[in-house]
Amino acid sequence: MRNKVLEIKNLKIRYVTDDGIVEAVNGIDMLIEKGRTLGLVGETGAGKTTTAMSILRLIPDPPGEIISGDIILDNIKLLEISENEMETIRGRLVSMIFQDPMTALNPSICVGEQISEAISIHQDVTKEGAKEKAREMLEIVGIPGSRMEEYPHQFSGGMKQRVIIAIALSCSPKLLIADEPTTALDVTIQAQVLELMKELKEKLEMSMLMITHDLGVVAEVCDDVAIMYAGRIVEQGNLEEIFKYTKHPYTEGLFNSIPNIDDRKAELIPIRGLMSDPYNLPDGCSFCDRCDYALDICQTEKPKKIYFSGTHFSECHLYSGNSDFQLNCGKK
């Protein structure tokens, strides 16, 4: 048995608002082993960020509430410990990289101080020691230590994201959550930042949860992939299984929506329709209204997990009686 860093079991989260109840996460399971990177992919509103925030226990309550489930990080049951204990875990065992580097840094404190703050919260060091470590971290992410005293507005977007990575990694966490870390950056900087993250992940032997809606990013950095739709993981497997042996119609739809570099004139095939209303999820499969393969049973019954290998599963009725079913894979 390999070393489990993060295990999520049957997690359910909902937001109770005046307009109704939003079922954001509807019973997901997740497992990240030491040194592995899991990519969590899905469209806006699928519940990716909610899942990530629940690991840090930073879901705003109210309106958010975790109804059931277990989150086990490094053998600690996160949902059972006190807020004070949680504070010692945030940043030390798990830390997070945010989507928008422009707003994730405090504009009134110089970057060196922001890095050393994270260090002095969790490590027993003097002010000087924290500063020294902060300088080290800054150099690790490729920024000269002499820029310690500068303020966030003096850095470019890519540099800011590097600073944020430095903050996140300053206490060598076991798990790094990256919530669309490259969405706000342009493509060349994206590649640099991803490369840096990959490199540091290996150096510090951490695991990573990479949230993104960019399958290109997934192919670049992830070992395993989980496809999320309307609060459920509809397909999960390792990189090869997902990319080569796509099983779920939604995953297929995502792949069809990517431009093909070999055939630039090829038309994109978008997934028709919109994601089902999270206030009012259907009884059956939440994807069935948009699915080209939908069967009658899809309207009425929730699909169960069907395993194709030890790691690869999909939640879809297409395979329940007929395990040899093949998707069209873009050929219409």
Added chain:
Amino acid sequence: MNADVLEIKTEQLLKTKKRSQLFDVWLRLKKSKAAIAGLLLIGIFIFMAILAPVLVSYEDDALKMNVRVRLQTPGSDHWFGTDELGRDIFARIVYGTRISLFVGIISVSIALTLGGTLGAIAGYYGGKIDNIIMRFLDVLLAVPAVLLAITIVAALGASMLNLMIAVGVSNIPGFARVVRAAVLSVKDQEFIEAAKAIGAKDHTIILRHVLPNSMAPIIVFATLKVATAIMATASLSFLGLGIQPPTPEWGSMLAGGRSYIRDHMYIVLYPGMAIVLTVLSLNLIGDGLRDALDPKLK
């Protein structure tokens, strides 16, 4: 060798950059002629307050009654004339500056500390705590500030300390509201969430991340409130509830001279002008600061 030169250059560059934030504000403030006029005026008053013992003698000029020279018109002996008891009005105004500025600043500090703390807590935690604190302050706000101050002084007795407490307390709701609004605008930004995600505690987040980023409206409000506090001090003293005679205070000078206003209007003219000019200069500075601290208004 080359590396050394480079190092020195970066050092210099860093120094100029580091100063720039405050420096920028000063550059923008300098553009406003009104703000500069206000700064000059208040500078003169502060100068007078500090150098009061050098300019005039407290015992001989400001306090000692001398009936032989009572009600003298302004002239070379007494620049601003003398009052009904023969005291030099200029000397009394100079010493009055000390009291007005001191009371104004201290009472605003009281209001800022208490009101700011309440406002920051209410804004940051929200929900029930917010509701309790703000409704309580709404009650306080429903009573007119001067009336509240009069009540407090009447209950505690008239003295300089009680005056400062009274003016300070009556300003608490205003400060709480401004600080709460400023905190609200900052607390949902991503860097606050990021601070939580590295495990920072609430008080660290409020003191290090929220407040420094909501300083601009608070500084402006505090400047304007010093002016109001000076007015409130003068009003209370005018009513006999503040600084007690014979201590020279602008408001009580007005009160003492008001029965002579028909024949000797300079007795009330100069203290009145002192009040108007201080308040005006502080308001000009406040307005200038508001523009200088908010680059979007340029």
